Amino acid sequence: MALEEKRKEKVEITHDMLIGDIIQAKPESINKFLQVGMGCIACPSSLYETLDEACMVHGLDPNYMLELLNN
Numbered sequence: 001m002a003l004e005e006k007r008k009e010k011v012e013i014t015h016d017m018l019i020g021d022i023i024q025a026k027p028e029s030i031n032k033f034l035q036v037g038m039g040c041i042a043c044p045s046s047l048y049e050t051l052d053e054a055c056m057v058h059g060l061d062p063n064y065m066l067e068l069l070n071n
Helices: 003-008 019-025 029-035 051-058 062-070
Strands: none
Touching (some): 019 029, 019 051, 029 062
């Protein structure tokens, strides 16, 4: 499968995905993180912090973020 075809596949974000993996799989997620005040793109923690953990640190509802990232 060509790389471009693979990118067109729908990526389902989950609570236990690492922030860095989310950004890599879905680069458009960067804007959504920034909209809610999460500067995850520049944070070293993004390499080992899950979506749930990052939401806890930032005081955000992980279910809201999950919905935001998957739409």
